[in-house]
Amino acid sequence: MRCFFWCHAIRLPPEGGTPNKISQGAVRFGSVRRYALALAVCACVLPKAPAQGLSSPRFLENRTYDLGSLIELGLSSNPTTRAAWFHARAASAAVGEARAPYYPKITAQFEGGSDQWYTPAANAPDNFRREQATTVLSLEFLLLDFGRRAADVKATVAAFDAAGLAYERQLQEVVFAVQSAYFRHEAALARNDAVRRLREAAAVASKTIEKEVASGLAARPAWLDAQRRLLEADYECESAAAGVQITLGNLCVAAGLPANSALRLASSQPGPTEGIRQKAGALIASALAARPDLAARAADVRAREAAVARAKADFLPEVRLEGKYAYSAFGYAARAGRTEGTYAEDLNGYGAFLVAKWDLFDGFERVAREKRKKAEAAAASEDLESARLDTTQEVWIAYQENLRSASRVEFSEALVASAKENDEALQAAYRGGLASVAELTEAASQLAMAKSTQATALAEYSTSLASLSLAIGSPIDRPKSRRP
Secondary structure (H helix, E strand, C coil): CCCCCCCCECCCCCCCCCCCHHHHHHCCCCCCCCCCECCHHHHHHCCCCHHHCCCCCCCCCCCEECHHHHHHHHHHHCHHHHHHHHHHHHHHHHHHHHHHHHCCEEEEEEEEEEEEEEECCCCCCEEEEEEEEEEEEEEEEEEECCCHHHHHHHHHHHHHHHHHHHHHHHHHHHHHHHHHHHHHHHHHHHHHHHHHHHHHHHHHHHHHHHHHHHHCCCCHHHHHHHHHHHHHHHHHHHHHHHHHHHHHHHHHHHCCCCCCCCCEECCCCCCCCCCCCCCHHHHHHHHHHHCHHHHHHHHHHHHHHHHHHHHHHCCCCEEEEEEEEEEEEEEEEEEECCEEEEEEEEEEEEEEEEEEECCCCCCCHHHHHHHHHHHHHHHHHHHHHHHHHHHHHHHHHHHHHHHHHHHHHHHHHHHHHHHHHHHHHHHHHHHCCCCCHHHHHHHHHHHHHHHHHHHHHHHHHHHHHHHHHHHHCCCCCCCCCCCC
16 A cells, blocks of 8 residues: 655654743744654654664564555664754753753862962061862852843754754655655566566567468568567666666665665555645645744744844843852961971851943944844845745645646556557457457557556656645645545
8 A cells, every 4th residue: 555654743852851841932833833753653763862872673674665664764764864863952952051041050179289389578588388178169140131041042942943843854855755766666666567578578479470480471571570679678678677776776775774775565556646635725825834844944033033132132231149168278387587387277268249240342243243143033034935935836836746647647547448458459350360460569569568657657646746745744635546
């Protein structure tokens, strides 16, 4: 059975496993997106722990794969999906990094050692040699920053959302790559089968005409023409066999396997080829609402806007609370002129300060930064609009291609029916002595090529349907088959 999988991998959660309140409030594209994989076939892509890496289903040479299992294998094994996964994990960690300034910063420091030095004095230098060990515990807490931290968090959450959406789109592209490679391989197999049947018919015709020439019932030119047809069929067989191997290698690579993998495939039956139910306008509207890459661009716009807010906040001061506690144990030997002594002691020291910092002038650096961030935000917004226009074009072209390919399937079915009827009629005429071997061979050739054309048309229709689903970013409503 042919199947069309779409893996709706939504935003990835942070390391803790669930989205935090900040991400729930900031990640919106029509509504808060789910943090999960909607299809169980994608579950194998997600690691259970960072140290475990990505768990992939193992390729088995003795297993027969259908389209569904190939998609599952490709989603877990294709390096592009794995790279997109790690990019999303990095974006998830960046959210936690941006939220860190909301917490106090605590630092521990230790110093220990000895030194010998002097200090100038009126009568003579004061010489000393000391050994000390000091432990310092310091605290720093940002009390007020006028939106700097909030802007940073919004930007990283938007980038996190964009990374998850890019991961989702990458999954869809891998699914499409596997589907299109699979359908091309099916068409290559059908063409190979057709040319082999053609070669068998040409071989039978050559032997038959050779016997007729030997018995005087046919002339030598007829045999030479039959030999030419046989050689042409041999050439087509070699070309078709190479096409099968090339498309199989392409399918292996699309599934994340080396091109020379011993991949075994199950046979499939063509699905319905009736026209799709939705109109082009509804499909375009669905694409504008559901395409993950468009949502990712919208998230990028939000990130740029947050960067503008961050640049504006840099014009305002920062207020911090700083505290420090230190414990020092020391001993020293000192000589001040004629006075000498050895001492040992330990001290506790502490301090607390409220620190305000305000950059009053920086050579217009902040002004230029704000202008740059505003321009980048405007450019991102225009890029989003351009991507929306491109999406409408992609959906429109894929829609028209799907309609065209559906019509080609109908024409190819009629062509096969006509060629089959002609072949049966010529076989009956040949048995009655009313048709020649050349005519019978030509009819068999037309039937084989008609079947090859039908297989190619079916593969093109299936590929166009997958391409339309990719252009929309979600499954389309396929009609039920009217075939028995």
